[in-house]
Amino acid sequence: MTTSEHTTSGLDSTSNSPMNTDSNDSNDVLTLPDLHFSYRKTSVALYIAFLIICNVLIPCLLFYLLQTFTNITTKELIGISSAALGISSCFDAPFRLFRLVKKRTTYGPLGTDVWWHLDFVMWTYTFALLVFAFPLAIAPSIAFYNFFLMSTMMLVGPVGVVFIFSLIAYHYRWRLPVRCSSEPVGSLMKPAVFYCIEDVGAVDFMHGRNFRQRVHTRYEASPPFRQLMTELTVYWVICGAIYCGITAAVTWAASLNFAFGWVLGQFFIWAFVSWTGCHFLARRGLERERAYWDNRGRTLFKEKTGPGGIDEGRDEEKAPKRSKSAPGIPHDDNSSPELRPASRSLDVPPSSKLKVEKSEVV
Secondary structure, eight states, rough: OOOEEEOOOOOOOOTOOOOOOOTOOSEEEOOOOOOOOOOOHHHHHHHHHHHHIIIIIIIHHHHHHHHHHHHOOHHHHHHHHHHHHHHHHHHHHHHHHHHHHHHHHHOOOTTTTOOOOOOHHHHHHHHHHHHHHHHHHHHHHHOOOOEEETTHHHHHHHHHHHHHHHHHHHHTTOOOSBBBBBBBOBBBOHHHHHHHHHHEEEIITTHHHHHHHHHHHHHHHHHHHHHHHHHHHHHHHHHHHHHHHHHHHHHSOOOOOHHHHHHHHHHHHHHHHHHHHHHHHHHHHHHHHHHHHTTTTEEEOOSSSSSSEEEESOOOOOOOOOOOSSSOOOOTTTTTOOOOEEEEEOOOOOSSSEEEEEEEEE
């Protein structure tokens, strides 16, 4: 994935929409949409800084400074640090819930406008926070300090369990007994990373329901994309298991003074290292996706004003240039190839305004 400038605009809902289908056309065209994932680096950096300040800097300053300059007991130190450790959760979880419920028709899952039909990420995050709260509430009162240091593991562990369950359900083709993000009851469950991409992009990065549509269309249209979702889910399960193992080892083998600062800081070190590996796997998977379609004789190109496309069995007068910055989606800035009617595509609402933004093209 690479960051690039791109211009997007709506398509005419009747003449240019890729949803139009011509069943009599022998040259079938399958549209493979870009996800158009955009973000502001400043906003992401500020949020990460907020998490580090609330979950590392403040608890460590309180713990080590109060321990050094006051006669406060260890039990009281852990109690104060426990309260500080939950500050960030008091802001991001309610704010996300408010956006998901209050502006449901904009950011909520597809196919339902019931306010309590929350998405996969919200339910998983809530479950993890409930488990996370146990050591924060219990450890200071019973003076079980090692249990307090296991709190971050209690946050990562439940998410890993949910990811494992999604892989098992996906492998055995279990059907959902309840709604899962945009998936209705009775749908086959997908790997957890798929739902995370859909929900985080739609709600946290405010791309809305249009982004949810694009993710689902990409998943259904492209087998390599489905394989990538499975691989990334397995990857994060392994990363979560490694984190839990290291945290448990440090918690029970090291002194409280060392383990306190290490465990809190280790979470963000682990997150960065894991993200680096995830980024590599995602790039490799997208390049593999491009090769998959190339080997089947389909020419991939990206429209200048709409989703990317795959044109099968049709010779272009001018072959579109492939963009090295967008694996799987070649792009020609100097031309806007005309798409034939698509057999499977994404409905893009018309828009009268152009929008220029930083975008992560995937």
